[in-house]
Amino acid sequence: MNESFTLAGLTFRNRVLVASGTFGYGDEVLGLVDVNALGGIVTKSLSMKPRDGNPAPRITETASGMLNSIGLANIGVQKFIEEKIPKLSLISCAVIANIAASSIEEYCAVLEALDSFEVIAGFEINVSCPNVKEGGLSFGTDKTKVVLITKELRRRTKKPLIIKLTPNVTHISEFARAVESEGADAVSVINTLIGMAIDIRTHKTKLSTVTGGLSGPAIKPVAIAKVYEVYRAVKIPILGIGGITSWEDAIEFLLAGASAIQVGTYNFVDPSAGAKIAAGIKLFCEQQSISDVGELVGAVQAERKLSVIESWL
Ligand code: RRO
Numbered sequence: 001m002n003e004s005f006t007l008a009g010l011t012f013r014n015r016v017l018v019a020s021g022t023f024g025y026g027d028e029v030l031g032l033v034d035v036n037a038l039g040g041i042v043t044k045s046l047s048m049k050p051r052d053g054n055p056a057p058r059i060t061e062t063a064s065g066m067l068n069s070i071g072l073a074n075i076g077v078q079k080f081i082e083e084k085i086p087k088l089s090l091i092s093c094a095v096i097a098n099i100a101a102s103s104i105e106e107y108c109a110v111l112e113a114l115d116s117f118e119v120i121a122g123f124e125i126n127v128s129c130p131n132v133k134e135g136g137l138s139f140g141t142d143k144t145k146v147v148l149i150t151k152e153l154r155r156r157t158k159k160p161l162i163i164k165l166t167p168n169v170t171h172i173s174e175f176a177r178a179v180e181s182e183g184a185d186a187v188s189v190i191n192t193l194i195g196m197a198i199d200i201r202t203h204k205t206k207l208s209t210v211t212g213g214l215s216g217p218a219i220k221p222v223a224i225a226k227v228y229e230v231y232r233a234v235k236i237p238i239l240g241i242g243g244i245t246s247w248e249d250a251i252e253f254l255l256a257g258a259s260a261i262q263v264g265t266y267n268f269v270d271p272s273a274g275a276k277i278a279a280g281i282k283l284f285c286e287q288q289s290i291s292d293v294g295e296l297v298g299a300v301q302a303e304r305k306l307s308v309i310e311s312w313l
Contacts, residue, residue, distance in 0.1 A: 064217040
């Protein structure tokens with residue numbers, strides 16, 4: 001049974017990765033979790049300079065999910081190179097560096113700082129952070145800017161270039177098409193949805209920044225619809241993300257059109273979830289006499305005439 005997946009020359013052991021922002025820089029869990037059972041690790045978003053992020057409170061639980069407003073807290077690319085890369089060189093699953101920035105120049109500088117390190121197998125470009133004033137959604141909701149970022153980064157690396165899209169737009173498929181035509185190798189679908197929660201006794205918002213990004217099982221049906229929409233629009237692979245907690249969830253994403261999936265919020269419940277999900281997918285395929293997990297990708301049987309998405313494409 002073939003579990004592997006190849007993206008622009010990079011082979012992942014299996015189709016389960018852990019999502020940016022939910023697994024640190026990958027090194028913290030070594031010794032606790034068998035990271036080599038994963039297809040890959042996506043690092044917390046890296047910017048040029050270290051960032052403290054937003055003031056507390058910056059996380060609050062919601063029905064079947066959570067809201068976050070971390071605000072891109074990260075150690076900065078230099079410290080990542082000095083302290084994390086040596087440890088990451090010891091693991092065998094693919095390490096994808098996620099990059100976020102507040103200008104096109106900064107995206108380029110962070111990518112160039114990392115490109116020569118062999119352990120960095122590829123890049124996921126975050127144009128979709130909902131919690132920063134500069135960059136983030138102001139880029140991710142503007143197709144011209146997303147196109148420019150993709151074009152500039154494509155010129156600077158031969159490694160797989162994955163653009164992580166926001167669902168906070170009218171038609172995510174238009175953004176997927178735009179980055180595909182600029183040479184992106186894949187898209188990650190989806191980052192968090194803008195949400196808000198209020199304490200009814202104090203009348204205060206539960207997050208310091210008023211709104212935050214909603215993740216967890218609450219967003220899974222939204223994410224699956226976005227994956228399905230993007231799958232109908234582009235040929236490049238999709239990394240599906242949004243509320244995955246089980247191998248059954250993962251298979252639903254594959255059927256909708258994801259070539260691989262990322263486990264996000266559920267890592268906070270069980271950091272071994274990704275490894276368990278990969279094992280569950282393998283067993284399911286063996287039981288179903290499926291010889292390659294790829295056979296499931298896009299295999300949903302959907303009545304297209306009845307789908308509202310078709311009219312957007
Ligand atoms: O750090 C964050 O606040 C954050 C980021 Br960079 C992101 O891409 N998505 C999110 O929900 N939070």
